[in-house]
Amino acid sequence: MAKKASKKDVAQLLKKWSQQFAVLAPSRESGVAAMAEWDGKDTSFLEWYRNTVVPPKASFLPPMEEMFRFHKDEEGYQIEPPSRNGQKQLVFGIRPCDARAMAILDMTFEDAYQDPYYLEKRKNAVLVGLGCTNPCQSCFCTSMGTSPTDPTDVDIMLIDIGDHFLIEEVTAKGKELLAKTGGLKEATKNDEAEAKKSRETAYNKVSRKLDTEGIKDKLLDSFDDEEFWSQTAAKCISCGICTLLCPTCYCFDINDEVVKGEGTRFRSWDSCGFPLYTKMPMENPRSEKWRRVRQKVCHKYEFYPMAFDVIACTGCGRCIRLCPVNWDITQVIESVPEKVKGAK
Amino acid sequence: MEQKLRQEAKALLEQKRVDWIIGFTPGSLKFTTTPLITRDKADTERLVINPFITNNLANFLTEIKGRVGIVAKGCESRSIVSLIQDNKVAREDLVILAVPCPGIIDLAKIERLVGKDRDELDDVSRDGDKVSVKVDGKKKDFAAADVLFDHCLACELPTPQEYDIILGEPRPPAPDLKVSGQNIAELKALTPAERWASWENELSRCIRCYACRNVCPACFCQRCFVEETEPQWTLPMPQWQDNLIFQIIRNIHVAGRCTDCGECERVCPVNIPLRSLTREMYDTVDELFKFKSGMDKDALPLMAHYEQEEAEDFFK
Ligand code: SF4
Ligand code: SF4
Ligand code: SF4
Ligand code: SF4
Numbered sequence: 088m089a090k091k092a093s094k095k096d097v098a099q100l101l102k103k104w105s106q107q108f109a110v111l112a113p114s115r116e117s118g119v120a121a122m123a124e125w126d127g128k129d130t131s132f133l134e135w136y137r138n139t140v141v142p143p144k145a146s147f148l149p150p151m152e153e154m155f156r157f158h159k160d161e162e163g164y165q166i167e168p169p170s171r172n173g174q175k176q177l178v179f180g181i182r183p184c185d186a187r188a189m190a191i192l193d194m195t196f197e198d199a200y201q202d203p204y205y206l207e208k209r210k211n212a213v214l215v216g217l218g219c220t221n222p223c224q225s226c227f228c229t230s231m232g233t234s235p236t237d238p239t240d241v242d243i244m245l246i247d248i249g250d251h252f253l254i255e256e257v258t259a260k261g262k263e264l265l266a267k268t269g270g271l272k273e274a275t276k277n278d279e280a281e282a283k284k285s286r287e288t289a290y291n292k293v294s295r296k297l298d299t300e301g302i303k304d305k306l307l308d309s310f311d312d313e314e315f316w317s318q319t320a321a322k323c324i325s326c327g328i329c330t331l332l333c334p335t336c337y338c339f340d341i342n343d344e345v346v347k348g349e350g351t352r353f354r355s356w357d358s359c360g361f362p363l364y365t366k367m368p369m370e371n372p373r374s375e376k377w378r379r380v381r382q383k384v385c386h387k388y389e390f391y392p393m394a395f396d397v398i399a400c401t402g403c404g405r406c407i408r409l410c411p412v413n414w415d416i417t418q419v420i421e422s423v424p425e426k427v428k429g430a431k
Numbered sequence: 432m433e434q435k436l437r438q439e440a441k442a443l444l445e446q447k448r449v450d451w452i453i454g455f456t457p458g459s460l461k462f463t464t465t466p467l468i469t470r471d472k473a474d475t476e477r478l479v480i481n482p483f484i485t486n487n488l489a490n491f492l493t494e495i496k497g498r499v500g501i502v503a504k505g506c507e508s509r510s511i512v513s514l515i516q517d518n519k520v521a522r523e524d525l526v527i528l529a530v531p532c533p534g535i536i537d538l539a540k541i542e543r544l545v546g547k548d549r550d551e552l553d554d555v556s557r558d559g560d561k562v563s564v565k566v567d568g569k570k571k572d573f574a575a576a577d578v579l580f581d582h583c584l585a586c587e588l589p590t591p592q593e594y595d596i597i598l599g600e601p602r603p604p605a606p607d608l609k610v611s612g613q614n615i616a617e618l619k620a621l622t623p624a625e626r627w628a629s630w631e632n633e634l635s636r637c638i639r640c641y642a643c644r645n646v647c648p649a650c651f652c653q654r655c656f657v658e659e660t661e662p663q664w665t666l667p668m669p670q671w672q673d674n675l676i677f678q679i680i681r682n683i684h685v686a687g688r689c690t691d692c693g694e695c696e697r698v699c700p701v702n703i704p705l706r707s708l709t710r711e712m713y714d715t716v717d718e719l720f721k722f723k724s725g726m727d728k729d730a731l732p733l734m735a736h737y738e739q740e741e742a743e744d745f746f747k
Contacts, residue, residue: 116636117636117701118539118702119636119700119702136547136548136551137548150638151670224460224461321468322465322466322467322491324490324646326640326641326642326645326646326698327638327639327640327641327642328642328700331640332638342667356639358640376494411642411646411694411698412465412466412486413458413459413460415465
């Protein structure tokens with residue numbers, strides 16, 4: 088049975104959770120929204136129109152992360168594991184598109200191989216979702232198998248029902264936490280009905296639609312269509328915005344910072360949009376821009392479906408609205424040519 | 432203006448005077464445009480000129496092969512001239528379609544003034560010195576000067592000097608350095624320690640997307656110093672000290688080429704006030720060397736030019 092809480096009481100709730108978790112919530116610095124340690128009072132983000140600029144993946148795969156330290160002594164190089172604070176994260180106010188993105192990242196970081204840095208944070212975390220009431224013009228989640236109020240990928244889901252939130256316990260983890268939290272009212276039949284209405288309203292507000300039917304095969308067929316990809320890539324400036332800030336992109340680079348035999352190995356976000364990404368001593372298989380743009384599109388809409396049977400795009404719309412040249416992934420996917428029968 | 436542009440662009444392609452047209456077409460979001468790079472004369476019907484033509488199209492010239500007809504606002508024309516000075520493009524390969532520019536609307540300023548997201552605005556339109564914003568069914572009027580980009584307020588060349596075809600009446604320059612320079616003045620009023628702290632704070636947000644560099648027509652190096660590993664000038668990780676070095680060196684590299692088009696600051700996804708660096712460099716170049724970038728295609732580039740009186744004692 089769902090519970091409910093008054094919007095005014097959210098700060099109370101977060102305070103309670105802060106005793107047990109490092110509570111992260113949307114916060115703005117110089118107008119840039121990201122998940123940050125909750126300051127103990129501000130809940131203005133509950134009224135925000137837009138999702139964060141920096142996706143919540145940054146709390147699990149930070150822009151830059153220490154892997155280990157090393158130093159050299161008589162016996163050779165010695166390695167020290169990074170200092171871990173071991174604190175459990177509770178991410179409050181994650182939107183359904185970004186929660187789905189976490190599930191998509193799990194496929195790479197947990198199913199395909201086990202990434203200890205990611206999993207350590209991910210396994211201990213609680214995701215509390217916040218349903219959207221006002222999807223943006225760049226959102227197309229409903230075309231990507233999720234929706235503005237989809238609870239599938241969070242532990243606890245909040246649905247806006249006026250001056251209250253309906254609180255759904257989605258996973259066992261979420262249920263357990265809510266039971267321990269106490270002080271929450273039971274939702275009534277009426278609240279449930281309100282939540283249903285709220286869900287429908289939000290769903291119907293998502294106006295951007297994308298038809299992904301058969302996209303995997305279409306991309307496979309048009310892989311060598313240089314004309315199409317060159318045209319598609321023409322205005323792209325090969326920056327890293329659409330990849331680094333995509334909630335499902337996970338590529339990283341590894342670098343050492345070494346001073347006098349002592350050093351630290353870091354990993355940091357990298358992007359397939361950069362020419363350097365595939366640079367090898369003798370050649371670069373993706374030195375041309377169209378090949379890099381193709382890689383980005385195909386990784387999401389062709390290779391991920393092949394490997395995990397899911398498109399690695401959740402329709403969050405970040406890449407559309409943050410792109411310096413308004414390169415729009417939905418327009419690109421829609422323009423992928425149908426293979427002409429008999430053509431090579 | 433738009434009609435004339437479409438006709439001219441179409442004619443250029445038809446008469447094979449150019450291989451490509453670079454201009455603006457409506458974007459996929461409200462109040463946006465997107466670069467149109469085309470060889471197809473049918474596409475010229477989609478060309479637009481409106482208060483949202485933000486990009487600096489000169490950026491595409493260094494990668495496009497062939498003759499190009501390019502739509503140019505004042506700042507773009509200066510970037511084009513600067514590229515000609517640097518031998519990156521040849522004047523004879525270009526047909527410059529000049530747009531006398533009244534300034535571009537900065538949606539972030541409107542968002543702050545009306546307290547709403549750009550998605551929530553029903554309409555934004557410009558009429559002379561007035562910009563009208565329709566939101567929640569009500570119309571609000573603002574002075575254009577309150578909602579244009581800072582660099583537009585400081586613009587010294589709204590109408591290109593170097594062009595082949597002009598679309599509309601030339602506009603005289605009317606730079607307002609006070610409002611457009613406010614951010615820099617505020618920074619200068621800080622103590623060095625405060626200023627350092629302020630940049631530490633701003634640059635900590637940098638994610639090294641390199642949009643600021645890649646969108647910049649003056650950043651045309653085949654291989655950027657940030658990508659060098661021998662020597663490694665700066666680490667590719669987004670820690671603020673390295674981010675600072677990246678911006679400082681980038682600034683030195685675009686000195687005398689930066690035309691204050693404002694693109695680097697506009698595209699930064701994490702709102703780092705990059706123009707406070709680039710404009711300061713622009714003014715410093717002007718003050719020390721009496722040099723304004725992109726004003727004269729026949730002048731030598733700043734770094735290729737030397738006058739006795741500008742020498743440090745060291746050189747004399
Ligand atoms: S954000 Fe836009 S310009 Fe940058 S790489 Fe992506 S598509 Fe290209
Ligand atoms: S590809 Fe774009 S819309 Fe899809 S998840 Fe990534 S940033 Fe969001
Ligand atoms: S440094 Fe910035 S303002 Fe200067 S030319 Fe480049 S993009 Fe434009
Ligand atoms: S655009 Fe902004 S975030 Fe991206 S590299 Fe430049 S300063 Fe950093």
